[in-house]
Amino acid sequence: MDYERIKEKLSILADAAKYDVSCSSSGSKRKNTTNGLGDSSGMGICHSYTEDGRCVSLLKILLTNHCIFDCAYCVTRKSNEVKRAAFKVQEVVDLTIHFYRRNYIEGLFLSSGIFKDADYTMERLIQVAKKLRLEENFNGYIHLKSIPGGSDELMREAGLYADRLSVNIEIPTKSGLKLLAPDKKHEDFMKPMEKVKNEIIQYKQESRLIKSTPKYAPAGQSTQMIIGASGESDRDIMYSANFFYKKYNMKRVYYSGYVPVAEDPRLPALNSQVPLLRENRLYQTDWLLRFYGFDIRELLNEQHLNLDLEVDPKLSWALRNRHLFPVNINRVEKQLLLRIPGIGLKSVNKILQARKFRKLNWEHLKNIGIAMNRAKHFITCDSREFEVKEPSSEYLKNVILKTSSGKFRKEIGTQLSLF
Incomplete structure (x- = not known):
């Protein structure tokens, strides 16, 4: 193994993965009953905290930062002048196992740029998870970022090996997506979400009757929106989030403040980066909707398009x-x-x-x-x-x-x- 080359890849692809947000308790209960490696029971992800207060971590990388798309807001867009790299499937498996054995991580968060096409990329992500589960007997937490446009068959297979699946909606509105990512289609995001939702429902129904039913994405699915790249109001953002919670039974919707990564006339000026406080207010609103019994229309409506940054x-x-x-x-x-x-x-x-x-x-x-x-x-x-x-x-x-x-x-x- 060329350790220097692996180290270089890790530096490039771990840095590119920092824009994927998923810092919460996993909710997965994958027990280690086979004397294998790891145990995701009660564990969280991304330097987060479990219910009992433990801080946990995971290896968070891209499989590759090569991409066939040219989304204006993305650091890995094909027209962006960045150093490119790609891991082999076995390299990610080996890194995960080596890091776990040294007590650096408790799981894997794996995303990727899209190279060739959605199915080809998704197949390689699944191969990583499958090798970890079946060949390495790894029971730690695995979160796979599903690729928009991936086939139903691949989405089903992914859920058999991953604890959580997520498809990033990226831009909260159809109009914003059309402006900033014209190569992508809104339905390419919705289709895999629908498939995962239906598979989770089916698994829960079958597991009541047959205890040996294979687990399917036990930690559910999530999505992420980029905030501030296309001028949406807080009402637009939270109405979209509310839709995903109700329509697709999302475990979490994440809000990632726009970070200028490239010059593009379609994007806000470099000095208009979304304030961290706005992200915080959106998460507080999200919490009120999920746990405090608020209706979205009580918090944001025609009279109140944006949240008050001064108070919660x-x-x-x-x-x-x-x-x-x-x-x-x-x-x-x-x-x-x-x-x-x-x-x-x-x-x-x-x-x-x-x-x-x-x-x-x-x-x-x-x-x-x-x-x-x-x-x-x-x-x-x-x-x-x-x-x-x-x-x-x-x-x-x-x-x-x-x-x-x-x-x-x-x-x-x-x-x-x-x-």
Whole structure:
């Protein structure tokens, strides 16, 4: 093996893979029952954190950065002057095993540029996963980026060896995709998503009757959108995300801020890179839709096309709906309790349990861990210490921003340091 050449390939193709975003808990439960290598049970991906707080990592690379397409926003576009490289299938298998044995990784995240055509590229991605599972007896986490336009047969085979599959939608709207990636068709993204969804449904139905049914993509499927490359509003982005969650049973939709990688008149100017804070607000909105019972139309609509960058989307909603507040923390139902700014999912469950035994006051709420600087303006309880009637939502927003400014700057600074 030419170690210097492998090292060079790894440098090129790991750097090119950094634009693929997938930093979350995997949700896969692939047990190691055959004395093989690895175990993805409870593990996450991309230097993420599992439910029990462990930080996990994986080898994240492209199979190749050669590509037949010329998408304006992509660093591997065929017209871009970058150094090209490609791994052989066995090289990726060997790298994964060597890295795992040295305790560097707990899984593999494999994507690729498209060379020759979609099926040819997809076949090679599947060969990597298949060799790892069948020849190396590898039970660690595998995430394959599916290739838009890949055949149904290949999508089915991929799910038998990968824990998670994903097809990146890339641009949130059809018009944006047509402008920036005219070689690609919207239906080429939808078809593999539909196939994966149907295969997962079929697997779940068959596994209830036959326990030995082969697993199919046990961690589900995800997708990713590039934010800010084609001028969509936050409403356009989140309406698209909401569609994918409902239509294709997505586990996650990821939002990747546009990073200028090439000069192109169709793209925003280099000085207009999407602020990290906008990404953060989109993820917060995504969380509210999936776990807090919000409807997308409550957060973004004709009157509110973009999210407020100054405050989080839950607080923004509450300031627009002050007629619903304040609520008594000891009597309010769970649905509205989830909508109080400064109170998260864990705190909601603690409050519901605690108030079975006694009426809660401000001291109890502080001990539970809610963000009092926000929550106190929207609730009453078995105390009267913080009951203040602000004259307007704008005034209240400024009060909260003033009391949160130090924490806010620290929070944003921490996020920026991650990048």
